[in-house]
Amino acid sequence: MTTSTATTLANVVASPPSGRPKAVVFDHHEYAASVILRGRPVPWDNATAYAAFFAQAQGLLRPDVALLDLDRLYGHLQTGNTRLETAMAARSRTGFALRTLLGDEDLNRAVLDFVTVFAKTARQPVVLRIPSPMRWLMATHRFSGADDSSGLDADNAENASMYVSDWLRAFAGLPVAGLLLDNRTPAGASRGVHVPLEAYTPIANLAGNYRWTLGQLDDDRARLHGNAAVGAYIPAGFWLESDVELPAGDFYLGEIPGAASPEGVLARLETLG
Numbered sequence: 001m002t003t004s005t006a007t008t009l010a011n012v013v014a015s016p017p018s019g020r021p022k023a024v025v026f027d028h029h030e031y032a033a034s035v036i037l038r039g040r041p042v043p044w045d046n047a048t049a050y051a052a053f054f055a056q057a058q059g060l061l062r063p064d065v066a067l068l069d070l071d072r073l074y075g076h077l078q079t080g081n082t083r084l085e086t087a088m089a090a091r092s093r094t095g096f097a098l099r100t101l102l103g104d105e106d107l108n109r110a111v112l113d114f115v116t117v118f119a120k121t122a123r124q125p126v127v128l129r130i131p132s133p134m135r136w137l138m139a140t141h142r143f144s145g146a147d148d149s150s151g152l153d154a155d156n157a158e159n160a161s162m163y164v165s166d167w168l169r170a171f172a173g174l175p176v177a178g179l180l181l182d183n184r185t186p187a188g189a190s191r192g193v194h195v196p197l198e199a200y201t202p203i204a205n206l207a208g209n210y211r212w213t214l215g216q217l218d219d220d221r222a223r224l225h226g227n228a229a230v231g232a233y234i235p236a237g238f239w240l241e242s243d244v245e246l247p248a249g250d251f252y253l254g255e256i257p258g259a260a261s262p263e264g265v266l267a268r269l270e271t272l273g
Contacts, residue, residue, distance in 0.1 A: 009178025125177035
């Protein structure tokens with residue numbers, strides 16, 4: 001099955017809808033939770049309420065895409081799910097826990113319902129962010145009984161990409177402009193083996209069939225598959241101090257800290273164009 005969307009992430013990078021000189025992709029979750037929700041819980045259990053909360057933040061910040069982090073959604077849905085955790089730990093085989101997670105029908109139904117509401121109500125091109133297969137494999141490897149993930153290699157990650165590719169087919173009918181694989185090393189975690197984007201052939205093939213722009217977020221930069229554009233990360237300090245400069249890049253990605261002030265954020269947005 002081949003689907004298409006009117007706008008791809010590659011199109012956005014080439015010609016930012018916001019009119020800025022360079023496209024910006026914002027992860028404003030922490031900032032929006034602080035400024036808009038003011039201590040109230042994020043409405044993960046109500047997709048319509050979440051979409052309204054997200055749209056309010058988008059209106060304030062005017063990014064070029066609507067970035068939905070599915071790792072956060074999964075984190076919420078997995079919390080306290082002992083049935084799922086037991087199933088993930090049923091075998092010690094490498095990759096079994098991840099395959100079980102991505103194959104859980106109840107969880108998949110909840111995720112698809114949530115993403116469907118988000119994608120059909122977003123006013124900007126939708127970009128999904130998920131852990132890279134290697135990062136997702138490392139995060140679930142503890143269910144195999146292993147003490148750490150140091151034994152995982154590129155072959156394991158490539159195998160995991162097949163599970164991820166099969167899971168992604170559920171989103172085929174939705175207006176998705178891009179898919180970003182988050183391969184950045186979490187704070188305090190071991191970096192592990194670096195797996196290049198090109199190794200994830202099953203995901204690249206699927207993204208190509210669906211006309212999704214595929215990219216990977218590495219520790220130093222963001223890359224798009226089959227595209228020379230390089231994404232630079234906006235430093236967290238940029239939102240907190242007026243003298244922090246932007247790095248060189250063809251487009252920008254930034255996580256706005258919850259501690260940033262609305263006045264400071266608006267002032268710094270002006271420097272982005």
